[in-house]
Amino acid sequence: MEKTFLMVKPDGVQRNLIGEVVKRFESKGFKLAGAKLMVISNELAEKHYGEHKERPFFGELVDFITSGPVFAMVWEGENVIATARQMMGKTNPQEAAPSTIRGDFGVTVGKNIIHGSDSPESAEREISLFFDESEIVSYNKQDSAWIY
Numbered sequence: 001m002e003k004t005f006l007m008v009k010p011d012g013v014q015r016n017l018i019g020e021v022v023k024r025f026e027s028k029g030f031k032l033a034g035a036k037l038m039v040i041s042n043e044l045a046e047k048h049y050g051e052h053k054e055r056p057f058f059g060e061l062v063d064f065i066t067s068g069p070v071f072a073m074v075w076e077g078e079n080v081i082a083t084a085r086q087m088m089g090k091t092n093p094q095e096a097a098p099s100t101i102r103g104d105f106g107v108t109v110g111k112n113i114i115h116g117s118d119s120p121e122s123a124e125r126e127i128s129l130f131f132d133e134s135e136i137v138s139y140n141k142q143d144s145a146w147i148y
């Protein structure tokens with residue numbers, strides 16, 4: 001089954017939105033496969049956001065994502081990568097539709113609550129950047145027969 005990397009950013013943690021974010025993916029029918037509260041090092045932040053290294057906001061982005069704890073997660077389910085991106089909403093919360101996480105809780109692009117992998121390649125890369133194999137849990141859930 002497909003897996004994606006999702007993360008409640010420091011603003012979401014400070015604003016008490018961990019539960020709200022987890023609730024949305026749980027209620028949708030996705031399965032939590034790993035989760036931890038952690039502070040991202042500068043080195044990990046620069047690797048994670050490597051594709052944005054040349055952008056003018058890169059320094060700010062690294063400072064922000066390392067500024068406090070994040071809640072890192074691995075979620076599993078059919079088409080979870082693309083569906084999670086839809087549930088997050090557009091990068092800029094001012095363009096994100098209502099009922100999306102960024103549309104409901106964000107105001108500015110710099111503090112947009114949540115990160116989610118944007119492709120199978122980035123999901124694989126980000127999961128292995130943030131999680132050791134031993135931290136990914138494989139288990140059966142009884143509700144899957146009522147979802148699939």
Ligand code: DAT
Pocket residue numbers: 052057061090091109110112114115116118
């Ligand atoms: P996403 O997080 O939707 O995948 P992205 O990969 O293009 O968006 O950018 C990563 C993060 O960088 C984004 O969540 C917020 C920040 N960011 C993007 N564009 C920005 C901009 N123009 N100014 C400031 N921060 C920006």
Ligand code: MG
Pocket residue numbers: 118
């Ligand atoms: Mg991105």
